[in-house]
Each structure stands twice: as C-alpha cells, then as structure tokens.
Amino acid sequence: xxxxxxxxxxxxxxxxxxxxxxxxxxxxxxxxxxxxxxxxxxxxxxxxxxxxxxxxxxxxxxxxxxxxxxxxxxxxxxxxxxxxxxxxxxxxxxxxxxxxxxxxxxxxxxxxxxxxxxxxxxxxxxxxxxxxxxxxxxxxxxxxxxxxxxxxxxxxxxxxxxxxxxxxxxxxxxxxxxxxxxxxxxxxxxxxxxxxxxxxxxxxxxxxxxxxxxxxxxxxxxxxxxxxxxxxxxxxxxxxxxxxxxxxxxxxxxxxxxxxxxxxxxxxxxxxxxxxxxxxxxxxxxxxxxxxxxxxxxxxxxxxxxxxxxxxxxxxxxxxxxxxxxxxxxxxxxxxxxxxxxxxxxxxxxxxxxxxxxxxxxxxxxxxxxxxxx
Numbered sequence: 001x002x003x004x005x006x007x008x009x010x011x012x013x014x015x016x017x018x019x020x021x022x023x024x025x026x027x028x029x030x031x032x033x034x035x036x037x038x039x040x041x042x043x044x045x046x047x048x049x050x051x052x053x054x055x056x057x058x059x060x061x062x063x064x065x066x067x068x069x070x071x072x073x074x075x076x077x078x079x080x081x082x083x084x085x086x087x088x089x090x091x092x093x094x095x096x097x098x099x100x101x102x103x104x105x106x107x108x109x110x111x112x113x114x115x116x117x118x119x120x121x122x123x124x125x126x127x128x129x130x131x132x133x134x135x136x137x138x139x140x141x142x143x144x145x146x147x148x149x150x151x152x153x154x155x156x157x158x159x160x161x162x163x164x165x166x167x168x169x170x171x172x173x174x175x176x177x178x179x180x181x182x183x184x185x186x187x188x189x190x191x192x193x194x195x196x197x198x199x200x201x202x203x204x205x206x207x208x209x210x211x212x213x214x215x216x217x218x219x220x221x222x223x224x225x226x227x228x229x230x231x232x233x234x235x236x237x238x239x240x241x242x243x244x245x246x247x248x249x250x251x252x253x254x255x256x257x258x259x260x261x262x263x264x265x266x267x268x269x270x271x272x273x274x275x276x277x278x279x280x281x282x283x284x285x286x287x288x289x290x291x292x293x294x295x296x297x298x299x300x301x302x303x304x305x306x307x308x309x310x311x312x313x314x315x316x317x318x319x320x321x322x323x324x325x326x327x328x329x330x331x332x333x334x335x336x337x338x339x340x341x342x343x344x345x346x347x348x349x350x351x352x353x354x355x356x357x358x359x360x361x362x363x364x365x366x367x368x369x370x371x372x373x374x
Contacts, residue, residue, distance in 0.1 A: 007167060008075050011160050015071040018153045019064040022146060029142050030057045033104070036135040039125070040115035048215030049106070049285045055212070056100055056289060059205045063093055066201050078168040081187065082194045087161045089198070090154045092296065097150050099288045101143045106285050108132060185311075185319040189243060192311050195304040196239050202300060203232040206293045209286070231257070239308070246323045248315040251308050258305050265298040 004012065037050050067089060074082035117128045125131040207229035213222065235257045242250025272283050272290050283290065 004075055005167060007160065007164055011157065011164060012071060012075055014153060014157060014160070015068050018149065019068045022064050022149060023061050025142050025146050025149075026057055026061050029104075029139050029146075030054065032135050032139045032142075033057070036108075036131060036139075039117070039119045039128075039131050041118045042115045044215050046115050048212040051212045051215065052209065052286050052289075053103055055208055056103060059208065060093075060096060060100060062205065063089075063096070063201075067093075070197060079190055079194065080165045080168045081191050082197070083161050083164055083168070085194045085198060087154070087158050090150070090157055094147070094150045094154055095292065097143070097147045099292060101140075101147065103285070103289065104139060104143065108136065181319060182321060185314045186321045188307060188310050188314060189246070189321055192304065192307045193240075193243050195300055195307060196236055196243060199297070199300050199304055200233075200236045200240075202293060202297045203236065204229065206290075206297055207232065209290060209293065232261070235261070239304075243311070244322065246315055246320050248312050251312050251315075255305060255308055255312075258301055258308070262298065262301050262305065265294055265301065269294045269298065 033050075033053065040046070042050060067086060070082060070086050070089075073079065074086060119125055119131070125134065207225055210225040210228065211222075213225060235254050238250055239254045239258075241247070242254065269291065272287055272294065
C-alpha cells in the first residue's frame with residue numbers, strides 16, 4: 001500500500017462526502033415514497049412498480065458504497081485505470097439519477113392510476129390529488145438536488161482524477177520502467193481486475209432488478225433471477241481469484257461462461273425493447289433502467305473477454321506481474337533463495353530479485369564512496 005498525497009486525500013474526501021450526502025437525501029426520498037404509496041391499496045402491477053422503485057433507490061445507495069470502496073482500493077494500490085473507471089462510473093450514476101426521477105413520475109401517474117384511495121390518516125388529505133401534490137412537492141426538489149450534486153462531483157472528480165493519474169502513473173513508471181513488456185502487462189492485468197469489479201456490481205444489481213419479475217409479468221418464476229445471480233457471482237469470483245493469483249487455467253475456465261453470458265445479455269436487450277408497442281407491455285415501467293444496465297453489462301463483459309484473452313497470452317509467455325512485484329509494485333522477494341527456479345513465475349521472481357539486489361548494492365556503494373579529490 002501507499003501513503004496518500006494531499007490530492008489523494010482530497011479525492012477520497014469528496015467521494016466520502018458525496019456518498020454520505022446522497023445516501024441521506026436518497027433515504028429521505030424513500031421515506032416520502034413509502035408514505036405516499038401507503039395511502040393506496042395497489043393492485044399487483046402497482047405493487048410491482050412500487051417494489052421496483054424501492055429496488056432502484058437501494059441500487060443507488062449501493063452504488064455510493066461501491067464507489068467509495070473502489071476509490072479506497074484504487075488510491076492505496078495506485079490503480080490509475082480503476083480511478084478513471086470510477087470517474088466514468090460517476091457519470092453513469094448521473095444518467096441513473098435522471099432515469100430514476102423519470103421512474104418516480106411514472107409511479108405517481110401510472111402506479112396509482114387504478115389503485116384504491118385508502119389514506120392512512122383521512123384527516124390529513126382530502127383527496128388523492130392533495131396527497132400527490134404534497135409528496136411531489138417534497139420528493140421532486142430532493143431528486144433535483146441529487147442530480148445537481150452528482151453533476152458537480154462528476155466534473156470536479158473528473159478534473160482531479162486526471163492529475164492523480166499523472167501522479168500515480170509516474171510512481172508506477174518508476175516501479176516497472178525496467179521492462180516495457182512488464183509495464184504493458186501491468187496495465188492489461190489491472191484493467192482486467194477493474195473490469196471484473198465493475199462486472200460484479202452491475203451483474204448483481206441487474207439480478208436484483210429481476211426480483212419483481214412475476215408481479216410485472218417478465219416471467220412466471222424466479223429461475224432467471226437466481227441463475228443470473230448465482231452463475232454470475234461464481235464466474236466472476238473465479239475470474240477475480242484467477243487474475244489476482246495470475247492463474248491462467250482459472251481464467252480459461254471462465255472465458256467460455258462469459259462468452260455465453262454476452263449472448264444472454266444481447267438477447268435480453270432485444271427482448272426488453274421488442275415489447276415496446278405490445279399490449280400488455282411488461283417492461284413499460286422498467287424498460288429504461290433494464291436497458292441501461294443490460295447495455296453497460298454487455299459492454300463490460302465483452303471488454304472483459306478481450307482483455308482476459310490478452311492477459312492469458314501474457315501469462316503463457318511468462319509475463320507475471322502481480323505475483324512477482326506485488327499489487328502495489330513492492331512485493332516481498334527472497335534475495336537469499338539460491339534454488340533453481342522451475343516455473344515461469346519463479347524465473348521472473350528470480351530476475352526481479354536479482355535486479356533489485358543489484359540496485360541495492362549500487363546505491364550502497366555510491367553512498368559509501370569517498371569524495372573525489374580535485
């Protein structure tokens with residue numbers, strides 16, 4: 001791990017404050033949402049819309065926690081690619097906040113359209129319209145404030161990330177500058193690790209969105225939800241372990257599953273959008289969210305497959321990085337191990353250890369050299 005500079009601490013502080021403020025505001029929106037819906041006896045479709053709306057609020061809150069965790073990991077491990085991905089994710093969050101506001105409007109107009117007015121406190125609101133005006137007046141400003149905060153933070157973090165990438169890039173260059181092929185392999189494997197982390201989040205949140213499938217008419221069972229969550233989780237855990245440990249056979253075992261998942265996500269994008277002009281339309285209230293997540297997961301999975309293939313090729317050529325240098329470039333290498341290296345990884349460790357020992361001796365010699373007399 002590395003100590004944070006003032007710039008790194010500033011970026012971390014912004015992500016922390018953003019997470020706390022947005023989570024607080026989102027919880028207030030959820031409170032008003034639940035208070036509003038409790039005044040109606042919803043039919044099954046209305047319950048499905050309300051349930052999916054709560055799920056989207058939960059995903060937004062989870063996104064703040066995920067961004068904070070990814071930020072801490074990227075800063076302390078000097079992962080420049082992950083920092084860039086995090087800045088992009090913040091802009092995706094902005095799109096999400098906009099779609100979420102639109103989703104709320106649908107709930108207020110369509111979710112309660114055929115619902116029976118059944119107020120919790122009959123003396124508080126005279127009619128359904130009074131309740132709608134009251135809660136809209138409280139939820140809508142909060143939603144616009146959330147969008148404004150995300151816009152401001154995205155711009156500031158985008159600028160600061162650029163300077164942080166330069167700062168970390170120089171330190172990484174000093175660590176891996178001895179061999180251009182190693183530097184290239186380092187970039188490729190850190191990109192793969194970042195893609196896997198993003199995939200885990202987006203696949204998990206997509207699976208959560210399928211929970212109200214039966215109520216909204218996506219499908220008659222929860223089989224798809226369970227399969228997506230279980231298979232996706234197992235596949236990406238294996239991929240993560242294979243990448244962190246640089247085990248090429250682990251990565252080879254996962255790449256086939258990922259290729260099949262690309263076909264599944266492409267099918268789902270088409271399926272979700274081909275019902276747009278049909279009656280009844282099961283995706284009428286959730287199409288925008290599902291399409292957004294499916295498109296992001298499709299692109300991420302495709303990029304993961306390509307990058308995983310490149311990393312497997314590097315490992316087969318003996319280019320081990322993380323298990324030789326360590327995740328932050330300061331791996332513990334045994335300089336006194338005189339045994340003959342057997343594997344490509346051990347050979348690479350031996351070469352790096354020898355180079356570091358040579359540099360140590362050179363520094364020691366120069367430090368103890370008597371001054372020149374002119």
